[in-house]
Amino acid sequence: LRVRTQEERKAGGRVFIERERESRESHILSLSRNYRIQKQSKMLSLRKLKSDPLAPPSDFIQMLLIGHRGVGTCQEQELRRRRCSELGLPLPLRFRENTLLSMMQAEKAGAHFVQFEVQLSKDRVPIIHHNFYTDDGRFVGNLTRAELQDCNEEDDDILHEQLYTTMESFFDFLPEKLGFDIEIKYPRQYKTGASVCPEFHWDLEDYVSKIVNSAKRHSIRSVKNRLIFYSSFSSDVCLALRRLYPECSTVFLVNHKEGHKYTDVHGLNGRSGLEFATSAYLQGVAIHSEELQPPKEGGRNPTEFGREFIHDCKRRRLHCLTWGPKNNSAEFRRLQREWGVDGVIYDNIHAERDDLAGLL
Known part of the structure; x- marks a missing residue:
């Protein structure tokens, strides 16, 4: 046998190293849920996702x-x-929805997260408001931040009571331990061809990027440890979030009562939403809580539907959240906790102190 020269041994070593590198890269590229891939100047770098905001607090x-x-x-x-x-009974206090004061009261009552809807004003400022239109029928996207502030009534001079507040103020004034469920408002299309909001003119990716980049900038400036996840009823928004910001946690919202009205087939019901969340590599799905307890059929225990759905979510390693008026029942929330639901979105959290103590 001929002994290899030093140059041949070096060449063989380079081939071995090259093969190892290719094998390692192919394995890395197969990871799609937990890592973000960045290839710059012929180097493959990994950026691990932040801690899961939807994980149990303790x-x-x-x-x-x-x-x-x-x-x-x-x-x-x-x-x-x-x-x-x-x-x-004594009348409970009233707090305007989507205001700073309302969020503060939720935090005092023991909420881990607060949910609020975000959309852009005419001057590209993320504004907190549920509807696409103001009370007098004007499209929010056609009004500047200053014009939206003028829509508040004269007796609402206190910042915490004002509607159309900016997302920036939420980051600045709300405590660090309170997490954010940022729902990105985006109009869907009816099967008739009409749009929920015909005046909407934003490009999808530009619209999503502006909101997420603003949240990232304010988060770094004010509080770096705040837990945040994004949600939307629009599957297009969820796909844009996954494509542009794979390091962010995204949850698909489903409303089975109205899903049949829209062209988006992914939002028909919890099952279709679950399939979409799985295929799009999202972090979870939020369904209407009524889907967990449908009417009895054939003598079957309706609670079995809830257990099966949540078990399917766990099997796919997806978080399961619920929302809807039925979640205002403390007993039903306790039942969902036993089933393994990861989070419940509900109203009147400040009026349920005794129930909160039982849940915690």
Whole structure:
């Protein structure tokens, strides 16, 4: 046998190293959920995702409590006051939805996260507001930040009570331990061909990028440790978030009661939403809580539907969140906790201190 020269040994070593590098790269490229791939100047670098914001806060708290627009919608608060009046009970305080004061009250009541809707003003400022239109029928995207502030009533001079507040103020004034569920508002199209908001003119990726970049900038400036995840009823927004910001946690919102009205087939019901979240490599799905307890059919226990759906989410390593008026029932929230639901979004969180103590 001929002994290899030093040059041949070096060449063989380079071939071995090259093969190892190719094998390592192919393995790295197969990772799609937990890492973000960046290839710059012929070097492959990995950036691991941030800690999962939807993970249980502790070993003793397995289900996240998320305040819906703070301490709930104005409509739900009014219904609660009416019930209390009929029963002769003290009337609970009212807080305007999507205001700083409402968010602060949710945090005081023990909420881990608050949910709020974000859209852009005419001057590209992320504004907190649920509807695409103001109370007088004007499109939010056609008004500047200053014009939206003028829409507040004269007796709402206090910043914490103002509507159309900026997302920046939420980062500046709300405590660090309070997480954010940032729902990105985006109009969907009806099957008739009409749009939910015909005046909407933003490019999808530009619209999403402006909101997320603003959140990142304010998060770094104010609080770096705040837990944040994004959500949307639009599958296009979820795909844009996954494509542009794979390091961010994204949850797909589903409303089975209205999903049939839109062209987006992914939002028909919880099952279609679950399939979409799986294929798009999202972090979770948020369904209407009524889907966990459908009417009895054929004598079957309706709670089995809820257990099966949540088990399927766990099997696919997806987080399962729920929302809807039924979540205002403390007993139903306890039941969801037993099933393994990761988080509940509900109203009147500030009026359920006794129930919160039982959940925690």
